[in-house]
Amino acid sequence: MNGSAPDTGNKHKVLFVCLGNICRSPAAQGIFQAITDRDGASEFFHVDSAGTYSGHQGQLPDRRMRNAAQMRGYSLTHRARPVGMTDFLDFDVIVAMDDSNYGDLMHLAPSVEASRKIVRMADYLTTHSISYIPDPYYMGADGFELVLDLLEEACSNLYASLKDF
Numbered sequence: 001m002n003g004s005a006p007d008t009g010n011k012h013k014v015l016f017v018c019l020g021n022i023c024r025s026p027a028a029q030g031i032f033q034a035i036t037d038r039d040g041a042s043e044f045f046h047v048d049s050a051g052t053y054s055g056h057q058g059q060l061p062d063r064r065m066r067n068a069a070q071m072r073g074y075s076l077t078h079r080a081r082p083v084g085m086t087d088f089l090d091f092d093v094i095v096a097m098d099d100s101n102y103g104d105l106m107h108l109a110p111s112v113e114a115s116r117k118i119v120r121m122a123d124y125l126t127t128h129s130i131s132y133i134p135d136p137y138y139m140g141a142d143g144f145e146l147v148l149d150l151l152e153e154a155c156s157n158l159y160a161s162l163k164d165f
């Protein structure tokens, strides 16, 4: 037994994944966590995020994303970490932000069963017709607002799809 591992026994375990784990996926994590908190359901979920690229490991989310998220009431305090093999065992749903993340995750997945856990965040969009969550890193402030708009809608629909199971 690992005494420090979180007890996630009966919880839905959701991992959000982007490239750097400093913009999109920590924002998705914060938004999804806020939705479960608001609905009094946070005890039923274990939510985390990770990146396919490890270069930002240990960093807080990008300041531009933290500021834009804070304006909407989300406090982003995650520290970036790379996706690891144990994530495919530890999580039930692994949510890719774009096709590149999706492909990288499919490549990393150690089994067919693990690959079935990987979904696309944009598949949970209902009013926006875009097939991926764009990388805002080289975009202006509008890019961060667009990403937050997309993540709020997708996280809400993802939560609705999981909460009764």
Ligand code: 4NP
Binding pocket: 018, 019, 020, 021, 022, 023, 024, 025, 055, 135, 136, 137
């Ligand atoms: P993210 O954004 O994948 O949404 O965290 C990026 C952050 C950093 C880099 C690229 C995308 N980068 O190249 O350093």
